[in-house]
Amino acid sequence: MSPRTGLARVLDDLGTTLIDLVRGDPSRAKDIGGVVIHDPDDDQALPPSALVLGVGVRDPAEILGLLDGAAALVVRGPVVVTDSLAAAVDRSGVVLLGLAPGASWTQLAAMLRSLLAEGEVDPSETLGGVPAGDLFALANAVASLISAPVTIEDRSSRVLAFSGRQDEADSSRVETILGRKVPARYTRMLEARGVFQRLYRSDQAVYIEGLPADDGSLCLPRLAVAVRAGDEFLGSIWAAVRGPLSPDSSAAFGDAAKLVALHMMRQRAGADVERRLRADLVSTAVEGGQGAAEAVRRLGLADQACVVLALALAHTHGDDPAAHARLLAERQQVADALAMHLTAVHPRAAAALIGDVAYAILPAESEDRALRIATDFRNRIGHQVLVGVGEVSDGLTLSRSRAGADLVLRVLRAGRASLAVARVSDVHSEGLLLELSDLIAERGDTLTGPVARLIAYDRKHSGNLVETLGAWLDAFGDVATASAAVFVHPNTFRYRLRRLSEVGEIDLSDPDARFAAMLQLRLWRPDGAAPVR
Secondary structure (H helix, E strand, O other), X not given: XXXXXOHHHHHHHHOOOOEEEEEOOHHHOOOOOEEEEOOOOOOOOOOOOEEEEEOOOOOHHXXXXXXXXXXXXXXXXXXXXXXXXXXXXXXHOOEEEEEOOOXXXXXXXXXXXHHHHHOOOOOOOEEOOEEOOOHHHHHHHHHHXXXXXXXXXXXXXXXXXXXXXXXXXXXXXXXXXXXXXXXXXXXXXXXXXXXXXXXXXXXXXXXEOOOEOOOOOEOOOEEEEEEEEOOEEEEEEEEEOOOOOOHHHHHHHHHHHHHHHHHHHHHHHHHHHHHHHHHHHHHHHXXXXXXXXXXXXHOOOOOOEEEEEXXXXXXXXXXXXXXXXXXXXXXXXXXXXXXXXHHHHOOOOEEEEEOOEXXXXXXXXXXXXXXXXXXHHHHHHOOOXXXXXXXXXXXXXXXXXXXXXXXXXXXXXXXXXXXXXXXXXXXXXXXXXXXHHHHHHXXXXXXXXXXXXXXXXXXXXXXXXXXXXXXXXHOOOOHHHHHHHOOOOHHHHHHHHHHHHHXXXXXXXXXXXXXXXXXXXXXXXXXXXXXXX
């Protein structure tokens, strides 16, 4: 890992707006070996020199228990440092950090992931003297150029990077960085003033008078310039200034947008290449066969017990081309969110979109832990996905875990289970019926026997003998329960039972006959058509 993404670099870029140094010497800390979210219910194996996010950890005694093996520990501020805690931190060499109140753990994990990814950029590849794709370093360079704190934002006003000295700005800038997006109320005010329209039309820096703050005061004025690649609007740079800049400084700020565009395009290209490479490796690893062992090794999972997750959207958008395009984009966004979520849990986790399913390889010793992580992800993104959890496999037999995850996902998508996240053991019977349906469909079997005769009779006479048989079998032969389920009198139900025995030529006292009939009713539709798949 590049020294640029050591702990001192992280503090330079993210403090003091997001994190504060509580105790320890960042310059003496080891390079960060990964970001891990602490789970008190799991016996986690930390990667060397991990940066541990202590979610929910506040008590000094709990903090003491997380110092072993970490390069740094982040807990929610303000942090109470007792004498014993201070001594333990000093002995361990771990750097203790506090997350600012109001900042989210998800945002911090995303920012750290972004910084660590930038550390993988070849430092010999530079654009304008700044390592290619390093937007945080570029934001600091622009801030030094005009002596004002700067943010670099995308087309949706999401913060991609920010410079230091944000404490010299105002509360709205701090709120923007903590939320990693310009607050909606300020965006609406900027739209009402026509600021975005001016940005879109001009290559020059645009000066914006201070907006009204919540306390009735005025925010600092802003200087903004659009970032473009040809005709494509990539985003913008925003500086919190005290007043209009000199013509030379304003021109330099506008020129900086051209360099930022090059870095954003380089970052985008690098992300696309990395995404395709990772998708190829994940696909090869979970497919099995030739090349799987090498793919697993390149993912760093050869010596890990792993679980494969198969994730798909719980909805579709029909056949409309525009809706289909939105669906494709949504799938990729969810896959990217899954990758970010899992790498925060374990640095070696890998995820990629393959077709319409996002597959993830999660190092885990148990299916229960994988289930908890998948459920947590679904809850975080708003219950719009279905997730199948495969069985635990070693790195060289991931195809077996992928097959189990696929089967679970098929069961969930077919609506055969009431769950949205499940393991193979959770849907064992439903999965078995689905596999039997596949076999029947492959062989081209047609429905025969008593159930076929009952379907034919009901179709000809508008009867309900198939419904009667199904209700009786589901109720284990309890006539009172079965008759209530189909809303008829028990005596009427008993008559129908005798009638279906005659028409279907089925002996309801024979357990094998009952089992065969129940299986056929589960596999074939009531009209006797092809098996349900």
